[in-house]
Amino acid sequence: MDRRHLMDRLDAEFGGTPAERRVVARTAGDLADAGVLADDLDFEVTAEAVVDQLTDAPGGSPAERWNWWMGALEASHGGYRRFRVTAWQREDS
Template sequence: MFIDPGRLEIRLRDEFGGTKGQSRVVVRQAVDLADSGQYTADVGATLTNDVVIEELSDAPEGAPTDRWNWWIGSLEIAYGGYGRFGIQRYQNRE
């Protein structure tokens, strides 16, 4: 696995703030995206923690979930088929 969930969760909060609930749901979606192979097939690169952080850094201000949805929306426009990786709801637990 190229996504290290524990480290990604910490990096998301360090870089973008937000709650544990927000960072955890982004991590779950990132793992699902990596496992699907769709990103690698479309972009030709492996999805890693560094890629997620770099891509979310390009997003406008916002919590990790906002940034994730912005990036997923960009991938949806560019390639299609990414809507299922968007975040609709999550439990906001600290």
């Protein structure tokens, strides 16, 4: 999972602050490393796949969209709550 590429795609598709995009990309990398999505759904976590999933969200910033997706996975499979984004620096200094 190319975190840098995901940050660039998140910026192009959904905006948000650099810090927010960084934390979503870091968490997506953690999800990929854990292998749970591959086990549950035979789903490879890539930048393109993440952006595609986040596009289905009803709206919001990258972190809000990410949390919407993790909430859906938690409801359907369980075990995804740990991948929610709970905090990020709102503005880069």
